[in-house]
Amino acid sequence: MNVAPDFAPKTASLPSHAEIVVIGGGIIGCSTAYHLARDHKADVLLIEQGRLTGGSTWHAAGLVGQLRTSASITRLLKYSVELYATLEAETGLATGWKQNGGLRLACNADRWTEILRQATTAKSFGLDMHLLTPREAQDLWPVMAIDDLVGAAYLPTDGQASPSDITQSLARGARMHGAKLVEGVTVTGFETAGGAVTGVVTDAGTVTCAKVVVCAGLWSREIGAMAGVSVPLQAMQHQYIVTETVAGVPSRLPTLRDPDRLIYFKEEVGGLVMGGYETNPKPWALNGVPRPFEFSLLDEDWDHFEPHMESAIARVPALHYVGVKQMINGPESFTPDGNFILGEAPELRNFFVGCGFNAFGIASGGGAGWALAAWVADGTPPMDLWVVDIRRFAGVHADPAYTLERTVEAYGKHYAIAWPHDEYASARPRLASPLYGRLKDAGAVFGSKLGWERANWFADPAASGEARDIPSQGRANWFGAVGEEHAAAREAAVLFDQSSFAKFEIRGTDAAAALERLCANRVARAPGRLAYTQLLNPKGGIEADLTVAMLADDHFYVVTGTGFRTHDGDWIRRNLGAGDIACEDVTEAFATLSLMGPNARAILGAVTDADLGSAAFPFGAVRVVTIAGHAVRALRVTYVGELGWELHMPARAAADVYDALVAAGAAHGLRLAGYRAMESLRLEKGYRAWGADITPNDTPLEAGLGFAVKLKSDIDFIGRAALEAQAKAPLAKRLAGFLVESPAVHLVGRETILRGGKPVGYLTSGGWGYTIGANIGWGYVRNADGVDDAFLAGDFALVVAGETHRAALTLAPPYDPSSARVRA
Structure with a gap:
């Protein structure tokens, strides 16, 4: 381990109280403190265990790209660029910001298709992106070889910066707007009361506060654990080199990403910085980050870096003859899905997190700090930030072994081609339906969602070839099989295993009133009724999209999507209010089979004595029926646009119910179907998907869901005032x-x-x-x-x-x- 000299921590007095305490003095912490002080006039105290810019910030490479697959993340990165361009004028401290543009290369047809899609995305998100021939790319980057290039993309507003300089400039800006920054203070714990954080305990005393924001980079996981908060990230070794002067490298040379060779470049004082993302990365600090480490580096690992060096020489032949001034091997914190982490922790109120930036923290720093500050100050995010929301994770991510294995894969795919419908392969299987074995024997090809194994499609077990996804930029190998499942749903019947659905039971004498205030639609009509509804935020944005079944006057059953378990459960609990009311997560207790299609009634009727006619069992009804000797909650609802029922049963009953339905369905053309068919079916019927078509940034009126809103009633609900104003x-x-x-x-x-x-x-x-x-x-x-x-x-x-x-x-x-x- 190498330790940089002359970074001994300073001491400073610690106030006994602050409205908001930010933990961590890297670029994210300083940006958050800056925006809290500048935009929200908050009383902010930033605590840094060593010196400002410590951790991952000081050794970051400093490339600033803007385009991501998410519109929200792209918007945050665009904000970073805008902020960095003006920050020096505001604070008087240089940032090293240079808007020299960015190139991205394609060396094969699939990568070129990806770039063409990225160019479309850039246009959609308001970015200026140009498609170049190999020769045009070389004109911008004259020292590279282009014999293997298909083409390139150029974003003229991308750039590079000095990470330490930007962070110090943000720190000065925070002080200018009234924030206090204290170095040399280590957090040792937290004080809590009533499920909320109330103070930060340090080696220099305790600071009482109303809110805490953890921006501690590599240390965020262990600091979160001090408060009982799970922060799923893993430190990974990341290496790059700084070369001697390279002839022909101008000072305005664009940054360069060569994903097919897994490497990137930027100009540095006439030389080049070159690093990359290997497919066999090395995790670090499996037992916690050592202290002190704020300004330390790891030992050079030339053997591991050698493939990058070979790729770099092939791309820039001049590197054959140029010396290396320095190798940097510094740990960076990565997450299981490659996106960073923002937001309020579901385990503890007023405890916020901003970390796990996957080696693009400098690019994200300005925008992420702005968004997190607004979230902390207002209690809600300033835009749709679901892709980075800490509530996208669940209990499985609290297991360090799971997070480690998945994060290693995510790092290794950093520069992989973004295949449509791509699935992670690591840390599987982890959570499985009681029917996993039966589905596997039937040819299921599984995907993974929040740890759950879910059948995406079914291959013919008797057919030749592997039952697996083969990546494609066009029609994939599963296209025909999914089409057959789709056709069966429209013409006969299909059976989906949706046991991974998140499920909650809400009970109590105050449950009905609380849910009417929480839900945009009427949900407490009468026992035996089912409602499709959204949960709205005060701005009218859609926080959740789910069904609520009223089982009794004081008993409700809520069903939502697999991936939204933590988010929706947290939103419900935070907004139910006080009184005789309790919310219990029963996801694992119930298995779910969805029987859909024109023949669904005939199949279900063959295994139950219940009256399934539309008079006795209308759409939007819930009944308890008996199948194979088990009591089953049958919900008459559909997400595919055909006659159908969701059948919810105790997990122990799943195999018996499944076997009965499959046997009865043989005479009615029943097929097993997966989530790919469900997606095509719902697209045809125009059913909305939360997180894609509907988000906290969209209202029911904008989304064409006004029919599911009780504006004609006199019942108040969260978001009603905003919708009434919008309707005018x-x-x-x-x-x-x-x-x-x-x-x-x-x-x-x-x-x-x-x-x-x-x-x-x-x-x-x-x-x-x-x-x-x-x-x-x-x-x-x-x-x-x-x-x-x-x-x-x-x-x-x-x-x-x-x-x-x-x-x-x-x-x-x-x-x-x-x-x-x-x-x-």
């Missing part, structure tokens, strides 16, 4: 469907929507509709002056991987059983 003016955006019939087109989401040739939005989801024989995309059409029927009657097209295709707009479900086209 033209909507600035509306969700619409788009159809493109060409089978050569492949919609995956984020494609640009054009009206009259001008961008007016982008797709939030997309795929193939097997019944209607067309590509289907859903996305918001935007217009500041209002999106009325006349605006929607315009001439629309979609930009898909750089090509423009005419598209038919529809507000209605593309699939109408009364006039469906022949299945392709």
